[in-house]
Amino acid sequence: MSAPVRFPTKIAVLLRDDLLVWQRLNVTAFLVSGLATAAPEVIGDPYADADDITYLPMFRQPVLVFEGSKELLTAAHTRALTREVPMSIFTSDLFTTGHDADNRAAVRAVRTENLDLVGLAVHGPRNAVDKIFKGATMHP
Template structure:
């Protein structure tokens, strides 16, 4: 069994519609997985010998965050130099990756309109970012 010296936390704004929460979580998880090839597990193989995609082999906890929780976790993620994936409100109205990146670029860097972030960093950094934020239920 592999133990990781890092933790992954996904923060999703708690007042979003369910489909938006799931969409944001999926996008943020891929952002973290894309930056951590060393954390990817091996492909899954079923009893018939069919191969399925690799998954991140590291647990990811999903938190129900307020706007203030998101801002705080975002700030801590930057201060602690965590791997950081972001999703802003304006991205819901785009239709592709290029438009998403342009929507994010147009945000105020100090106060982006965050609806979700994912952080991968040291246990200490992630514990500080998640302090007081409830797990999503």
Template sequence: MFDTKVALIVRDDLATWQKLNVVAFLATGIAAAAPEAIGEPYIDAADVHYGRMLIQPMMIYGSGGDALRKVRQKALDREITIVPYVDAMFSTGNDEENRRVFREERVESMNLVGLAIRGPRNAVDKVVKGLLLHP
């Protein structure tokens, strides 16, 4: 059992390709924020080396936009790692533009389509309480 927990929350009204894209980007954000949670490279029987992965499971939840904003606030209150993705980022083509459109979001009406959080297991459980795992 891990002392920390990773939860990815994606808005449930997105197209499938959007959900997958958001989850992939959020997972990389968690990996970047927690390098200590990255395992060693995988090596197969022929001694071919492969990339490294996060050492713990990531739970994926679905929710609406209001729930995402509430999760964001609860995570901020508990000072746990947050990785956000907003709707405007679907219309950009690079990281610099993503950060620019994110910076323009108004906090009180942030159009979140996904969040990743990582922190102490109990804190993350409290933040995602009431959310359902993504089907």
């Protein structure tokens, strides 16, 4: 077994602590898809099994999932903006939309300080991500 790899960056998701289980899963899936498109360097090589069946590549480093209050999400969002760390967001309005165009329109209709965030994801330097998510706890 090889030694553990310590990545210089961190991929992290922050979910609001009052979400239902299905919402947590849904929000996490949507959020990390945004990171994959913005930072292609975090994607590894395709997988293959012993029968040479190939599978899609995935992130090459762990994704850490945290939770916190609505206020903590707002603070983390502000810190990510201040540090200019790219992020994906999910607002409560997106639970009522049915496709990408409606999702984008729902976010576009709300001023930054009024976004009702239920999740956000970031990829950036380890120390910056730690500061952005300060106060969050690991998802159980």
